Amino acid sequence: MADLQINLAGIQSPNPFWLASAPPTNSGYQVQRAFDAGWGGAVWKTLGDPILNVSSRFAAVSFNGQKVAGFNNIELITDRPLEVNLQEIYETKKRFPNHAIIASLMVEPKQEKWHEIVKRVEDVGVDGLELNFGCPHGMAERGMGSASGQVPELVEKQTYWVKEAAQTPVIVKLTPNITDITVTAQSAANGGADAISMINTINSLAGVDIHTWNTIPHVAGKGAHGGYCGPAVKPIALNMVGECARNPRINIPISGIGGISSWQDAVEFMLMGATGVQVCTAAMHHGFRIVEDMIEGLDHYLDDKGISSVMDLIGKSVEKYSDWGNLDLNYKIVARINNDICINCNKCHIACEDTSHQCIDMLKDETGKGYLQVREDDCVGCNLCSIVCPVDGAIDMVEIPSTLPPMTWNERQAALGAASCNVDVVNK
Amino acid sequence: MSYEDLQQNFNEVFPGLTNQEAIEESNRCLYCYDPPCIQACPTGIDIPTFIKKIASGNLKGSAKTIMTANPVGASCSRVCPTEELCEGACVLNHSTKPIMIGNLQRYATDWAIKNQQVLFKPGKKNGRKVAIVGGGPAGLAAARELGLLGYNVTIFEAEKHAGGLNTYGIVSFRLPQDISYWEVKQVESLDVEIKTNTRVGKDISVKEIMDNYDAVLLAIGMASVPNLGIVGEDLDGVYDAIDFVKETKTKPISNTFLGKKVVVIGAGNTAIDGATCSIRLGAENVKILYRRTSEEMTAYEFEYEFAKQDGVEFRWLTAPKRIIGNEDGKVIGIECIKMKLGKSDDDGRARPIPIEGSEFILEVDAVIKAIGQSRYNQLIEEFQLEHNSGVVKIDQQTYQTSNAKVYACGDVIFGKGQGEAMVVSAAQQGKDAAYAIHKQLSKTSAETA
Numbered sequence: 001m002a003d004l005q006i007n008l009a010g011i012q013s014p015n016p017f018w019l020a021s022a023p024p025t026n027s028g029y030q031v032q033r034a035f036d037a038g039w040g041g042a043v044w045k046t047l048g049d050p051i052l053n054v055s056s057r058f059a060a061v062s063f064n065g066q067k068v069a070g071f072n073n074i075e076l077i078t079d080r081p082l083e084v085n086l087q088e089i090y091e092t093k094k095r096f097p098n099h100a101i102i103a104s105l106m107v108e109p110k111q112e113k114w115h116e117i118v119k120r121v122e123d124v125g126v127d128g129l130e131l132n133f134g135c136p137h138g139m140a141e142r143g144m145g146s147a148s149g150q151v152p153e154l155v156e157k158q159t160y161w162v163k164e165a166a167q168t169p170v171i172v173k174l175t176p177n178i179t180d181i182t183v184t185a186q187s188a189a190n191g192g193a194d195a196i197s198m199i200n201t202i203n204s205l206a207g208v209d210i211h212t213w214n215t216i217p218h219v220a221g222k223g224a225h226g227g228y229c230g231p232a233v234k235p236i237a238l239n240m241v242g243e244c245a246r247n248p249r250i251n252i253p254i255s256g257i258g259g260i261s262s263w264q265d266a267v268e269f270m271l272m273g274a275t276g277v278q279v280c281t282a283a284m285h286h287g288f289r290i291v292e293d294m295i296e297g298l299d300h301y302l303d304d305k306g307i308s309s310v311m312d313l314i315g316k317s318v319e320k321y322s323d324w325g326n327l328d329l330n331y332k333i334v335a336r337i338n339n340d341i342c343i344n345c346n347k348c349h350i351a352c353e354d355t356s357h358q359c360i361d362m363l364k365d366e367t368g369k370g371y372l373q374v375r376e377d378d379c380v381g382c383n384l385c386s387i388v389c390p391v392d393g394a395i396d397m398v399e400i401p402s403t404l405p406p407m408t409w410n411e412r413q414a415a416l417g418a419a420s421c422n423v424d425v426v427n428k
Numbered sequence: 429m430s431y432e433d434l435q436q437n438f439n440e441v442f443p444g445l446t447n448q449e450a451i452e453e454s455n456r457c458l459y460c461y462d463p464p465c466i467q468a469c470p471t472g473i474d475i476p477t478f479i480k481k482i483a484s485g486n487l488k489g490s491a492k493t494i495m496t497a498n499p500v501g502a503s504c505s506r507v508c509p510t511e512e513l514c515e516g517a518c519v520l521n522h523s524t525k526p527i528m529i530g531n532l533q534r535y536a537t538d539w540a541i542k543n544q545q546v547l548f549k550p551g552k553k554n555g556r557k558v559a560i561v562g563g564g565p566a567g568l569a570a571a572r573e574l575g576l577l578g579y580n581v582t583i584f585e586a587e588k589h590a591g592g593l594n595t596y597g598i599v600s601f602r603l604p605q606d607i608s609y610w611e612v613k614q615v616e617s618l619d620v621e622i623k624t625n626t627r628v629g630k631d632i633s634v635k636e637i638m639d640n641y642d643a644v645l646l647a648i649g650m651a652s653v654p655n656l657g658i659v660g661e662d663l664d665g666v667y668d669a670i671d672f673v674k675e676t677k678t679k680p681i682s683n684t685f686l687g688k689k690v691v692v693i694g695a696g697n698t699a700i701d702g703a704t705c706s707i708r709l710g711a712e713n714v715k716i717l718y719r720r721t722s723e724e725m726t727a728y729e730f731e732y733e734f735a736k737q738d739g740v741e742f743r744w745l746t747a748p749k750r751i752i753g754n755e756d757g758k759v760i761g762i763e764c765i766k767m768k769l770g771k772s773d774d775d776g777r778a779r780p781i782p783i784e785g786s787e788f789i790l791e792v793d794a795v796i797k798a799i800g801q802s803r804y805n806q807l808i809e810e811f812q813l814e815h816n817s818g819v820v821k822i823d824q825q826t827y828q829t830s831n832a833k834v835y836a837c838g839d840v841i842f843g844k845g846q847g848e849a850m851v852v853s854a855a856q857q858g859k860d861a862a863y864a865i866h867k868q869l870s871k872t873s874a875e876t877a
Contacts, residue, residue, distance in 0.1 A: 064483065065455040343522040350461035362462070390458050391523050 002302035003309040004295065006040070008275040009169040009194035009253045011128040013100035015040035016266060016276035016298070016310055017291050020257050021104035021130060021173075024283050026078065028088030032095060037288035038295055041100030043278060044089060046077035046132045047121065048106040048144070053079050059206035059217045061232060070232035071281045072206035074217065074224055076138040077106055082120070090124040101125075102171065106132040106144050109154055111161045118165040128168045131159065131193075133184070134175035134200020136227045146200065149175035152187035159191025169194040171255060174240075176202050176233075181240045185250045196244065197255035197278065199237040201227020230281040234259030238272055242321045245273025261290075263297030270310070271317035325410040332400045333381035335360070339371045341394040348372065348385035348395060356384045376400070434681045437708035438600040441734075445528070450535045454483040457527045460519055465529060468517035470848070470856040471498035475514055479532055491540035492547045494533055499572040499859075500565045500611050502537035503594040504852045505530050506603045509728040513852070541610045550618040551578035556869055559584065559641040561628050561807075564592020565851045566838025567647035568615050569858025570865075575618025577866050583620060584637070586627040588678075590615075592649055593851065596674040599701045601708065605677055634810045638833065643865045646811065646820065646829070646836040647858065650801035656693060660751025661797075665759030669694070669702035669798035676705050685709035688793035691762055692716045693748055695725035699798035700732065703740040706796065714740050715790070719747040719767045719780040745769070747780065749787060751795055763789050801839075808840070819843040826868065827861040837861040 004015040018041035019025050019034055026045045034042055053076055061070035078085060093101050103121040107113040118129060133149030140147040148154045155172065162170050172188035174181055176199040188196050203225050207216035215223025237258020244250050256274030260266055261282035269277050282290055302310060337348070337360070349372055352360040359378035363371055374385075386395040407415075445453065457479040465475045474493055481490035494501040510516070510530035518526035540547065558574050560567045563585035571581045589595050591608035616622060626632055637644055653668040655661055669692065675682070690706040692699050695718035706714045716735070718725055721744045725732070736742075745767040752761040766786035769778035803818025814821045814830035820840050822828060827835045837857035842849050847857070 065451050343519040344464070345458045345460040345519045346462050347458060347460060 002299055002307060003311075004040075004299060004302075005309075006276045006311060008255060009128070009171070011041070011100050011102065011169050012098075013040035013276065014098060015295055016270065017294050018042060018100060018102075018255070018276060018278045019283060019288075020278035020280040021045050021102075021132065022280040022284075023075065024280060024288070027080070027085075028092045031088075031092050031101070034283075034288045034291075035092075035096045035099045038291045039099075039288065040276075041102065041127075043102040043104050043130050044085065044126075046104040046106045046135070047082055047085055047117065048077050048132075048139075051079045051081065052076065054219045056217045056219065059226070061206055061230070068230055068281065068285045070204075070206070070228060071230035071284070072204050072217075072226040072228050073201070074137050074219075074226040077104075077132070077135070082117075086120060086124045089121070089126060093125040093127075100127045102128040102130050104130045104132050104173070105162075106135065106139060109143060109148055109158055111164075114158060114161040115165040118162055122167055126168060128171060128194075129162065129166055130171040130173050130197060131162060132173050132200070133158070134173050136175060136177055136201055136203050137225060146175040146177050149173075149184060149200070150178050152184050155184050156187040156191040159188050159193050163192040171195040171197050173197045173200055173257075175200045176236060176240060176258075182243050182247045182250060185244045185247070189250050189252050193252060195253040195255060195275070196250070197257055198240050198244065199233070199258045201229045202233055202236065204228030229259065230285075231259045231261055234265060238268060241269060241274050242272045242318065245315055245318045246321055261285075263294045263301060266294060266298060267301060267313065270313040271315070272321065273315045273318045275311070275314050325413075326408050328406040328408055329412065330402045330404040330407050332402055333397045334376040334379040334400055335374045335381070335383075335385045336376075336396045336398050337372045337374055337385075338394055338396065341391055342372060343391055343394070344370050344372070345390060346370075346372065347388045347390065351384050351388045356380075356382055360385060431681070431683060434683060434686075434708070434710055438676060438681060440604055441601045442531075444538055445531050445535045450482055450532060453528050454479045454532055456520075457483070458519065464517035464519065465514040465527075468513045469497075470513070470850065470852045471501070471504075471859070472856075473497040473501065473514075473533070475529055475533075478536060479527065479529070482532055482536055487536055487539040488543075488545055488547075490536035491545060494536055495540075495547050495614065498852065498855050499569040499615065500594060500608075500851060500855050501533060502541060502607050502611055503565070503598075503603055504855065505534035505537055506607070507594075507598055508850065508852050509730065511730065512728070537607075541607065546617045547614060548572070548576060548618055551576045553580065554578040556580065556642045556873075557582070557640070558643045558645060558865060559637045560645045560647055561637070562592065562647035562649055562838070562840075563587075563590030563612070563622055563624070564647060564649050564838060564854065565594060566649070566854040566858040566861075567592070567645065568611065569855040570645050570647060570837060570862040571620045571858075572615045572618060573859050573862035574865065575615065575620045577862070579866075581618075581620045582641070583615075583622040584626045584628050584632060585622055585624045588624055590622050590624060596677055597670060597698070597701075599673055599705050600677050601704075602701075629807050629810050634807075638811075642833075642869055644811075644834045645861055645865065646808075646813070646834060646840055647838045647854075647861075648804050648807060649839040650842075651804050652802060653698075653797045653799060654802040656748060656797055656799065658748055658750050660753055660759070660762075663751055663753040663759045663795075664757050665753075665794045666751060667702075667794065667796045669698045669796050670801065672796055673698070673701050673705055676709070682709060685711045685794065687712045689791060690714045690794045690796065691748075691790060691792050692796040692798055694718065694798035694800070695720075695722075695727055695742075696798060696800065697727050697731050698801075699796075700727045700735045700740075702796040702798050704735055704738045706794070707738045707740060711794075715743050716740055717743050717746045717748060717764060719745065720769065720778065721745060724777045745780065747782065748795075752789070759792060759795055761789050761791050762795055763787055804840075816844050819846060825864070827857075827864040828868075832868075835861050835865055 021043040031042045057075040059072045060068045063069040103126045135145035139145040172193040253275040256269030257278040349360045359375045389395045459476045478490045478493040514529040515526040557580045560583045563583045590612045594608035690711045692703045749763040766783045767780040770781045820836040838854040
């Protein structure tokens with residue numbers, strides 16, 4: 001049994017699984033149910049003004065019969081009075097003193113507003129604060145949420161104002177609706193943030209009803225962009241976490257958010273630099289009970305790896321995440337088909353033939369039975385065939401020993417540069 | 429058992445896939461490239477494509493993909509031995525479990541039927557006329573292809589409705605008549621004229637047909653069940669299985685079988701139909717008597733399983749000797765004799781040999797004969813075609829008979845080691861015969877031009 005406790009910028013929690021600030025953390029009832037189910041922490045649904053919402057609010061993106069591959073909402077921050085939320089936070093913290101309760105906050109970009117709300121939530125005993133600079137709809141039109149989060153100066157300034165008043169750790173939650181998230185991440189760090197969390201939702205339109213021509217969702221026949229989340233956004237979130245984690249100028253912990261549905265997802269985020277994760281869509285899809293498998297799966301994984309504390313996972317893959325210019329141009333893999341396992345659906349053949357490098361031949365053996373073979377000289381190792389293959393183990397991507405020493409683009413350019421300098425010298 | 433119950437018994441057994449089941453199953457299809465399921469289908473339906481179209485919600489396109497390749501694709505989705513054909517070839521047999529291709533095919537075609545889709549338009553008329561004798565699966569398939577190619581096609585059908593075996597010969601709880609009627613309507617929508625209640629050789633002469641058409645396609649299938657050649661066959665209570673099934677599809681359900689004891693002679697698919705029909709008519713006990721063993725029977729495995737689940741008993745190595753009647757001429761029993769298997773016959777099946785002194789009598793109220801079908805030899809003679817005991821001889825490439833103007837396909841060319849007896853094979857033969865006719869007639873028109 002590994003130690004699953006985490007410490008994110010001073011916030012302790014019994015395991016790395018927190019509920020993100022969202023509908024699941026709307027009330028004391030819900031958060032207490034979540035803690036009973038095993039969640040290690042909860043970021044309380046964003047507190048602020050005004051208290052209003054529309055109907056309907058959610059939409060899901062399904063793919064080939066798989067429900068909720070992506071999820072989208074046009075819901076705003078809490079629709080319950082601040083006093084009620086504060087009372088329930090107080091009661092919940094009293095019942096669960098060892099669980100992390102973080103208050104998500106969103107107010108106008110004014111110093112006194114931040115000072116006021118920080119004081120009030122800290123008075124009820126929260127373990128930390130998360131500044132919502134990410135919500136892309138509704139609040140943004142009034143200069144809050146992602147409207148603030150997209151302006152590095154505002155991120156820095158507001159973080160600074162919060163830090164002026166805060167006694168507890170401050171996490172800045174970043175919007176992905178920006179060209180380079182490391183810029184706003186650095187602004188948060190400059191403003192004194194103790195940690196950053198990412199990603200908030202991505203601007204999105206879940207769909208259009210092809211029969212009524214309404215947007216999905218719609219409010220009385222009109223729609224607006226919402227925030228996208230769920231399994232579909234995981235690769236985007238993982239990249240942003242990785243970019244921030246490997247940036248030496250952003251030297252603060254990261255809370256990972258974005259499509260985390262399983263213990264494996266959590267491991268991936270932590271390897272890529274996150275200190276714990278926040279989950280929302282998976283809980284909305286299946287209920288709080290999913291955390292039991294997340295905790296157990298993570299525990300077994302750590303035991304299998306001989307790792308005694310989950311904190312030891314953090315950032316272990318970061319140094320492997322670099323720029324294209326640092327990749328070895330002489331490394332080569334090719335596809336190899338195991339015809340004992342292959343079921344001859346021939347999907348690899350047609351994928352390669354139509355859309356890659358035409359190197360998988362459909363052949364017949366002496367008995368007339370079909371089999372597939374890769375012409376390895378023509379294979380570029382793109383992985384497409386093994387990606388489309390429906391049978392485990394039928395296609396292996398194998399390393400071909402290179403006759404050339406490793407050489408990256410950057411090394412190649414440096415070598416060429418040196419060579420041209422030499423030529424210049426000779427010419428002179 | 430109430431009369432309503434009896435009628436209910438003839439409703440289709442399997443309700444078909446729900447929308448959700450169809451979506452889940454269609455999404456499970458790998459959409460193989462050059463897949464074995466297509467090769468295993470005698471009509472070569474592009475199976476992954478029609479399944480993909482179900483997954484995308486393009487049900488009209490799906491039905492069209494099916495029906496383009498197989499003009500009786502709705503019937504075939506119910507009667508094909510899929511585990512021997514498409515589903516047997518599915519690559520997922522080697523990893524998980526095969527796709528329910530038959531059920532998905534039914535789902536798509538049922539949608540087209542329910543939504544009254546007309547899937548095809550007639551081709552530009554080419555001025556040529558083809559007569560098709562027989563409106564069963566083979567005749568309909570040929571008519572459909574010729575209609576698409578612009579021929580003026582007339583089908584001569586002896587029965588009240590076209591569809592042949594699909595309309596009359598397969599039990600309602602497996603294949604309701606509506607399905608067959610819809611397929612007939614799809615053919616009619618190509619301007620194909622179907623003259624029903626028209627028996628060639630009686631209502632219209634062979635000469636008239638030969639004189640008035642550029643080509644004639646003989647697709648007359650097979651006739652009634654032949655005699656057993658034993659005493660008592662003319663007794664009241666002895667039925668021809670084909671007629672028996674036909675009655676359940678064309679007349680109000682009879683309650684005369686309630687509580688009766690029935691034996692069926694034979695172990696092909698028609699015998700199974702006769703037996704399961706009897707059960708559904710309320711018979712108390714139904715036995716299938718077969719002079720060989722389960723190894724040699726010709727019924728499909730799924731038919732056999734279905735009959736067993738319906739409660740049909742099987743008596744292997746048992747042959748009828750005589751049917752016993754009472755003074756009113758009604759069947760009261762059947763004398764049987766036990767058999768053993770001897771050496772293989774020419775057709776490779778072991779020859780059954782009676783065991784002397786093993787006779788026994790079964791008390792029965794009805795005997796259903798299902799030992800194969802005889803041929804319309806007289807009509808074949810009238811067309812003056814060469815044949816082998818009623819199996820019309822054809823050129824395998826051109827489907828031409830000994831009379832170059834007359835083509836033949838379907839069960840009329842099945843037998844004596846030629847062809848296959850499946851509905852789906854008949855459909856493919858109909859298509860092939862149509863292409864052969866088109867090729868020949870195009871050639872002659874090119875020559876005259």
